[in-house]
Amino acid sequence: MKIEQATWLHEHYEFSVEELCELSGLSETELRELVDYGVLAPVDSGARAWTFRADRLVVARSARRLRKDFDLDPHAVALVVTMLERVRDLEAELRDLRARLPRSVE
Amino acid sequence: MKYKDYYGVMGVDRKASAEEIKSAYRKLARKYHPDVSKEPGAEEKFKELGEAYETLKDPEKRAAYDQLGSHAPGQEFRPPPGWERQFGEGQFSFDDIDLGDLFAGMAGGMRRGGPGGAKIRMPGQDYEVTAHITLEDAYRGTEVDLELTVPEYDEDGFPHRVRRAFKARIPRGATDGQRLRLPGKGGKGTNGGRDGDLYLNIALHPHRLFRVSGHDLYLDLPLAPWEAVLGTSVQVPTLGGSVRLKVPPGTHAGRQLRLAGRGLPKPHAGEGDLFAIVQIAVPTVTSERERALFKELAGVSTFNPRGHFEQEDAK
Numbered sequence: 010m011k012i013e014q015a016t017w018l019h020e021h022y023e024f025s026v027e028e029l030c031e032l033s034g035l036s037e038t039e040l041r042e043l044v045d046y047g048v049l050a051p052v053d054s055g056a057r058a059w060t061f062r063a064d065r066l067v068v069a070r071s072a073r074r075l076r077k078d079f080d081l082d083p084h085a086v087a088l089v090v091t092m093l094e095r096v097r098d099l100e101a102e103l104r105d106l107r108a109r110l111p112r113s114v115e
Numbered sequence: 116m117k118y119k120d121y122y123g124v125m126g127v128d129r130k131a132s133a134e135e136i137k138s139a140y141r142k143l144a145r146k147y148h149p150d151v152s153k154e155p156g157a158e159e160k161f162k163e164l165g166e167a168y169e170t171l172k173d174p175e176k177r178a179a180y181d182q183l184g185s186h187a188p189g190q191e192f193r194p195p196p197g198w199e200r201q202f203g204e205g206q207f208s209f210d211d212i213d214l215g216d217l218f219a220g221m222a223g224g225m226r227r228g229g230p231g232g233a234k235i236r237m238p239g240q241d242y243e244v245t246a247h248i249t250l251e252d253a254y255r256g257t258e259v260d261l262e263l264t265v266p267e268y269d270e271d272g273f274p275h276r277v278r279r280a281f282k283a284r285i286p287r288g289a290t291d292g293q294r295l296r297l298p299g300k301g302g303k304g305t306n307g308g309r310d311g312d313l314y315l316n317i318a319l320h321p322h323r324l325f326r327v328s329g330h331d332l333y334l335d336l337p338l339a340p341w342e343a344v345l346g347t348s349v350q351v352p353t354l355g356g357s358v359r360l361k362v363p364p365g366t367h368a369g370r371q372l373r374l375a376g377r378g379l380p381k382p383h384a385g386e387g388d389l390f391a392i393v394q395i396a397v398p399t400v401t402s403e404r405e406r407a408l409f410k411e412l413a414g415v416s417t418f419n420p421r422g423h424f425e426q427e428d429a430k
Contacts, residue, residue, distance in 0.1 A: 012258060013283045015295035015315055021383040032296075032312065034238075067294055070241075070314075071150050078144055078165065093150060101329075104291070108328035111335050111369075111394055 022063035023052060029061050033069035039083065043072055046087035048094075068094065116193070118186035119214045121167035129185070133172065140168040149243075158243075166215040176218050216266040216274035239302035239311030240265070246315050248285065250322045250332075253379055254354040256287040263313070265302045272305075283315065288382030290330055293317045324352060330379040330387030336372065337396040338362065353377045353389055360391060368395045 016022070030037050043049045044059075049068060051059035061069075068090060076086045122129050125139045147154060147161040154160070170176045179198070186192045246259045261283055266274040283297055294316055301311025319327055326333040336351065346364030350357050353374065360372060371390045378387025401409070 010280075010282050013281055013297050013300060015283050015285055015297050017286070017288065017382045018294040018296055019382045031309070064294070066296075074150055075148075078148060078161075079141070089151075101292075105328040108326035108331070108333045109371075109390075109392065111392055112326075 018063045018066055020062045020064055023060040024063055024066060026059050026061075029066060029069055032066055034073045035069055039073075039076070040069070042083040043069070043087060043090075046083065048072065048087045048090045116191070116212050116214060116217075118183070118188060118190045118192050119163075119166070120185075120188045121171055121180060123188065124163050124167040125171065129181070133174075136168070136171050140164065140172070166219070170215075170218040176221055179221070180218065211275055212273065213266065213276050216276070219266075220268070220272070220274050235306060236308040237305045238308040239304040241311040241314065242301045243314045243316060245318050246283075246285065247318045247320060248289065249320050250325060250327065250379075251354060252285070253289040253317070253319060254287070256289075257285050258282050259285060259315075261313070261315075263301075267303050268305055283313075285315070285317070286382070287380045288330075289317045289319075290379055291317065291319045291327055293382075325354070325389075327379070330381050332378045332387065332389045334389060334391050335394055336360075336362075336391035337394045338366065340395055340397065343367070343393065343395055351389075351391055354379070362393070366393055368393055 024032070026037060026040060029035070030040055033040075035043070040049070044051065044054075049061065049065055049072075051061055053060070071093065072086050072090050075081055075089050076083075079085075079089075081089065122131070125136060125143065127135055127139045131139070143164050144161070146152060147157045147164060149158045149161055152161070170180050182198060183192070183194055242263055242265070244261060244263070246261075248257055248259065259282070260280065262278065262280045264276050264278050267277045268274055279300075281300070283295075283300075285295065289295075294314055297313040297315065299310040300313035304310045324334055332354070334351065336349070338347070338349075342349075342362065343366045344364065346366065347362045349360055349362060351360045351374070355377065358374065358377065360374065362372065366372075370393045372393065374389040374391065376386050377389035380386045398405070
């Protein structure tokens with residue numbers, strides 16, 4: 010059986026606007042709206058051709074699903090995605106604190 | 116073809132208005148949407164809900180669905196004679212067709228890109244799968260067996276469920292919650308649309324010794340009271356084999372001793388650290404001689420571990 014190579018969605022790989030749109034299903038207008046609302050930030054917002062860290066694809070896909078599944082306008086999508094990002098950050102912090110906690114604490 | 120009870124899935128009456136259907140969908144979507152839900156099995160439930168709503172919100176699809184009659188969920192059935200001619204084009208076999216795929220492909224005719232259907236370029240569907248791997252697998256890199264059941268369209272444009280199995284290589288550098296992408300391994304695109312992708316979500320099994328935070332690892336390091344006081348050198352397990360760790364004299368409980376670069380490798384470059392967290396283990400069974408020595412120590416020592424309590428009392 011052929012072995013498929015999986016690629017990381019991590020911060021050291023970048024997608025162009027076109028790639029991010031194609032992979033997330035967002036239109037370029039929607040993507041630019043998310044940037045305007047501060048949900049997605051290009052690596053260099055001053056660059057002529059924007060690029061995005063590959064891990065931003067997870068956020069872009071989530072935004073597209075929320076817009077479609079809940080019929081949300083761009084502003085509401087931005088609000089929900091921002092909240093979800095905060096929940097994810099807090100969950101990561103909680104995981105980190107739990108990892109530091111000795112197992113046998115009573 | 117197996118029957119699916121879309122009204123049952125949405126918890127609405129067969130006579131429900133479009134507004135009632137929309138409202139039921141919104142309520143259940145908030146509960147089960149995979150981006151916001153923590154309910155077990157939410158993804159599967161949301162998929163069923165989405166499929167039901169896609170059919171019932173569209174008056175044409177709902178009418179076609181209603182004419183199939185009412186059966187028990189999962190029951191094999193055949194549509195009434197002429198059904199496919201009324202809502203689609205021509206005759207075809209319903210035997211191995213998924214009801215959801217059938218309605219999903221029903222846009223301006225029942226077929227998707229068949230000879231009579233609209234030739235719309237459609238990208239294949241993306242899929243998300245969670246790969247449960249061990250910490251050792253994440254450290255070394257591993258291969259996982261994946262299996263998907265995806266709709267594929269035959270030359271007449273009719274959807275059939277196809278089981279696809281393959282192996283995927285997860286390179287070194289995975290950790291909990293990390294995502295990987297397998298380009299083109301999702302559903303097939305139609306009429307020249309690109310194939311969908313498969314997204315892998317990494318979930319690590321809990322480990323007997325190590326706890327994980329990002330690419331750092333935490334390990335409890337129990338020391339005997341005299342080891343903590345006098346200092347020692349101990350053998351510590353790591354994912355790359357055991358190493359010797361120097362414990363300085365006067366090491367207190369809770370102190371984190373860092374073993375640089377002994378955590379999980381990172382995908383791009385470098386690796387996390389391993390932190391050994393000191394715990395003072397107290398022997399529960401002591402001999403006469405040991406007790407005598409502890410008593411002697413208690414008599415000799417001027418150490419007061421609760422000195423700060425007294426300062427509080429003096430205020």
